[in-house]
Amino acid sequence: MNKIKNVFIIGGTGLLGYYAALEFLKRGIYVSTISLEGDKPGDWYPKDVNILYGDIFLMSNTELKSMLTGFDALVYAAGPDDRFIPPAPSFNFFHERLVLACERVILSAKEAGVKTCTVLNSYFSYFHRMYPEWELADNHPYIKCRIMQADKAIAAGDNTMKVSVLELPYIFGAMPDREVLWKQMLFERIRKMPIVMFPKGGTTIITVKQAAEAICGAIERGEHGKKYPVAGENMDWKQLLRIMLNAMGLHKRKIITIPVIFATWYAKSESRRNKKKGLESGLNHSKLMKDIQSRELYINRDIGTYNELQVSYGGVKEAIIESVIHSYPHLKSRKIRLI
Numbered sequence: 001m002n003k004i005k006n007v008f009i010i011g012g013t014g015l016l017g018y019y020a021a022l023e024f025l026k027r028g029i030y031v032s033t034i035s036l037e038g039d040k041p042g043d044w045y046p047k048d049v050n051i052l053y054g055d056i057f058l059m060s061n062t063e064l065k066s067m068l069t070g071f072d073a074l075v076y077a078a079g080p081d082d083r084f085i086p087p088a089p090s091f092n093f094f095h096e097r098l099v100l101a102c103e104r105v106i107l108s109a110k111e112a113g114v115k116t117c118t119v120l121n122s123y124f125s126y127f128h129r130m131y132p133e134w135e136l137a138d139n140h141p142y143i144k145c146r147i148m149q150a151d152k153a154i155a156a157g158d159n160t161m162k163v164s165v166l167e168l169p170y171i172f173g174a175m176p177d178r179e180v181l182w183k184q185m186l187f188e189r190i191r192k193m194p195i196v197m198f199p200k201g202g203t204t205i206i207t208v209k210q211a212a213e214a215i216c217g218a219i220e221r222g223e224h225g226k227k228y229p230v231a232g233e234n235m236d237w238k239q240l241l242r243i244m245l246n247a248m249g250l251h252k253r254k255i256i257t258i259p260v261i262f263a264t265w266y267a268k269s270e271s272r273r274n275k276k277k278g279l280e281s282g283l284n285h286s287k288l289m290k291d292i293q294s295r296e297l298y299i300n301r302d303i304g305t306y307n308e309l310q311v312s313y314g315g316v317k318e319a320i321i322e323s324v325i326h327s328y329p330h331l332k333s334r335k336i337r338l339i
Contacts, residue, residue: 142282217309
């Protein structure tokens with residue numbers, strides 16, 4: 001394992017970049033990052049991190065190369081996830097932001113002499129690889145772009161730069177002075193439902209701490225061309241939703257498992273609303289419930305990254321509760337029972 005002295009994090013002021021920066025600093029590694037001018041973090045951000053300001057999507061290759069010169073390692077933690085609803089057609093947006101931008105940064109980093117890189121990707125790529133019969137890439141532009149991102153990034157590394165990919169699942173945790181990503185997408189929706197209705201299925205979940213450990217582990221000991229599915233604690237939707245509702249104090253709120261066809265009707269109505277606004281999700285709502293939400297998207301820890309990348313285990317329930325309480329500060333005084 002080569003000793004890493006310094007690392008540049010693209011997206012270091014976002015949730016995962018922030019926790020990765022903390023973990024690198026704890027390991028004695030110098031950290032630099034870039035942030036948009038209008039997104040300056042407050043005094044809570046670690047002073048030991050050097051922050052540059054600019055937009056990587058607008059920077060030239062020469063500017064990127066100059067910025068990355070002198071660094072041993074690169075973490076690519078930028079770009080939208082599937083919760084972002086862009087203008088139609090969504091494939092064009094995600095292809096530009098996830099595939100082309102990532103490839104360009106990595107090529108510039110290679111020219112700058114960076115020796116190792118890890119790209120933060122999605123666990124959808126893992127399930128596409130394991131179950132090609134699900135046709136996830138054909139049905140969902142976002143997933144197709146994530147797969148393309150991983151392959152293009154690895155190819156860009158070629159034989160002179162080690163590039164690995166982390167396939168990340170649901171992640172919970174909070175950071176100072178920022179809204180939790182799940183608040184509008186999930187917390188607010190279930191909080192307003194008199195009866196919470198959800199399809200069958202479930203997901204694997206990790207904490208922000210585990211994500212940071214996986215990032216550092218991939219930089220320090222990851223292999224070129226390897227795609228690492230980051231396994232966590234597997235939960236069905238009822239269990240996950242119950243933890244959230246209990247954290248909100250809604251202990252008596254009922255959760256009902258509904259047929260996939262009913263969930264699809266709702267998803268299609270949301271798609272129609274987006275279409276009227278000229279927007280399109282990267283996940284095809286007509287197939288979302290059948291392809292993704294109703295399946296048990298679980299990753300066995302035996303094939304995950306806990307040993308190889310030295311990721312710790314545990315704390316998922318606490319991270320979910322922390323995310324809820326950060327979203328609703330008046331809940332801080334409540335005693336919350338873990339289930």
